[in-house]
Amino acid sequence: MLGKPGSAEEIGELADKMASTADGFQKGYIPESDKILVSSKLLSPNESQEIEFQAPDQPGDYPYLCTFPGHWRMMQGILTVKAAP
Ligand SMILES: [Cu+2]
Secondary structure, eight states, X not given: OEEOTTOHHHHHHHXXXXXXXXXXXXXXXXXXXXXXXXXXXXXXXXXOXXXXXXXXXXXXXXXXXXXXXXXXXXSEEEEEEOXXX
């Protein structure tokens, strides 16, 4: 999923808590948070999903991470939005 700037740790920790909830898997380990902008479905190895979205208007560093419990600390990156020149 893609989150608002600075939200990686908060969202990652919410996702980790879903490991011990009955419906975490059904929810694709996407926590309920208004800091999540875009998310994919839960994908198995070698599966893919194409997602189209409009980049945020506000310049900033938007974290993207895998919210499968425990993965986000390694499986994450940053989408940088820059102001138009
Ligand atoms: Cu993962």
